[in-house]
Amino acid sequence: MPISCALHRAGVTPNMVTSAGLLMSVIGGLLAASGQLYAGIAVFTLGAIMDAVDGSLARVSGECTEFGRYYDSVCDRLSELSFVAGAIIGGAPVMALVVIAGSCLLLTTRIFNHRRGLNSNAACFGRPERLALLIAGLLAPAPYDLALFTIAGLLCLISSGQALASGLRSSRDQNESTGPVLR
Numbered sequence: 001m002p003i004s005c006a007l008h009r010a011g012v013t014p015n016m017v018t019s020a021g022l023l024m025s026v027i028g029g030l031l032a033a034s035g036q037l038y039a040g041i042a043v044f045t046l047g048a049i050m051d052a053v054d055g056s057l058a059r060v061s062g063e064c065t066e067f068g069r070y071y072d073s074v075c076d077r078l079s080e081l082s083f084v085a086g087a088i089i090g091g092a093p094v095m096a097l098v099v100i101a102g103s104c105l106l107l108t109t110r111i112f113n114h115r116r117g118l119n120s121n122a123a124c125f126g127r128p129e130r131l132a133l134l135i136a137g138l139l140a141p142a143p144y145d146l147a148l149f150t151i152a153g154l155l156c157l158i159s160s161g162q163a164l165a166s167g168l169r170s171s172r173d174q175n176e177s178t179g180p181v182l183r
Contacts, residue, residue: 004056004061007053008061012057013057013063014055014057014058014061014063015054015068017053018054020050021048021051022047022078022082024043024046024050024079026082027043028041028044028046028047028083029044029083029084029086031043032086032089032090033085033087033089035090035091036090037090037091037138040087040090041135044135045135048127051072051127073107074107076127077103077107080103080130080131081100084096084097084100093146095145095149096134098149099137099149103156105157109164113167116167118170124162125156125159129155130155133155134148134152137152
């Protein structure tokens with residue numbers, strides 16, 4: 001919160017922080033692509049930390065918007081994709097893309113629920129957990145790397161299914177409580 005308050009006083013907006021986090025992730029991906037995986041992970045992690053600040057800054061500044069929420073989510077996916085693509089170019093297993101696919105599935109579920117007026121809150125397997133498994137997989141030797149990527153992808157799939165079921169269940173419960181519509 002102190003960081004968010006200081007940024008707010010300096011006139012920094014949440015979307016500026018989100019954009020800076022994306023830029024850091026792209027730089028991390030470029031470092032990883034050039035064979036500097038550890039430096040890339042460090043810079044990518046700084047970008048991910050900025051992701052924690054943008055939401056806090058939005059709450060402190062009173063700038064929580066639907067656009068900002070989805071801009072943040074899309075930038076998160078682009079950040080992950082740019083870093084993983086760089087890591088793959090730099091020699092990481094292509095299987096790391098499973099984590100990105102799972103991450104995109106979670107975003108799709110959130111958008112689907114939101115468009116139907118259902119609960120679109122983040123799933124229980126969030127970005128910090130995904131990134132921890134992604135980075136652990138990038139640092140682990142074979143076959144552990146593939147196992148970690150697979151676990152992350154499966155957890156994304158399970159979490160997405162749970163979020164979809166929860167949203168549909170709340171919609172059904174709401175329809176049952178309001179009763180049939182008379183015309």
